[in-house]
Amino acid sequence: MNGRCINCGTCWQFDPQHFAPARSTAHVFRQPSGDWELQQAQLALQACPVAAIQATPASSRGRPKHGFPVWVTSHEHGEVFYCGWASRKSFGACSWLVQGSTGNVLIDVPRWSAPLARRIRAMGGLNAIVLTHRDDVADHQQWSRAFGCERVIHCADADAAPEAEHLLEGRDSRAIASGLQLIPTPGHTAGSICALLxxxxxxxxxxxxxxxxxxxxxxxxxxxYCWWDFHEQIRSLQKLEHLDVAWLLPAHGHRHFFEAGEWRKAVQQTLQWVMG
Ligand code: SF4
Structure with missing residues (x-):
């Protein structure tokens, strides 16, 4: 690890077997061993937005054959992948790829990466890019240009991506692809949205x-970490309580799988906590 770390969490969220936080930086608490562990550590290295992770010549032999995106889960409406290649512009935010039956959708944007673009092209390209809010737009111009695809952002955050072709307005949900809808959840920013598969x-x-x-x-x-209106953010969380969520895939923080019935309990617990 060199001194460039910005403490974004990308490495330890992706590969908690080898990386961990340590005050204001990340550290390697265990060296990888075996092919699979080496590949995970190499992917974490690729994902790091500031090239802060260094590999020895021996560990470089674990370079993964395909790299990102890596598969996360299957749903009847599509396969879901984590894109890696985090961007410093979005403080290492995660971006996700939905490979759906009616086309592929990128949720938030990684840094521009030709190898990742080649993989996505081989998987069918991109039909649309969803920008969940103003902070995580990263290299959206390059991704949109490379795939000739349109971007969607809420109009309240549109100044962060003024070239976006589609603006979501108001607070009603809107379907943008088969099985994929956008839910306005203002609070963190005025134009924050969630996507639901x-x-x-x-x-x-x-x-x-x-x-x-x-x-x-x-x-x-x-x-x-609320940049706009926390009372609105709480109201937006209340809107999500009735959902049946199995996977939570955020831009920052850990992803999580909920067993049946756990989602609602978790939302209620958080609502109790934030509402005092
Ligand atoms: S991914 Fe890179 S910048 Fe982010 S915490 Fe890990 S080492 Fe630091």
């Missing part, structure tokens, strides 16, 4: 509205 055992892409804290095993709706 499916209705039962759904996958929720929550941007910075909501994430999982693995140490405390709780959903986090953070006032400390």
């Amino acid at each position: 499916g209705e039962q055992q759904a996958v929720l892409f929550s941007g910075d509205h909501l994430w999982w804290n693995r140490d405390r095993q709780v959903l986090v709706c953070s006032e400390a």
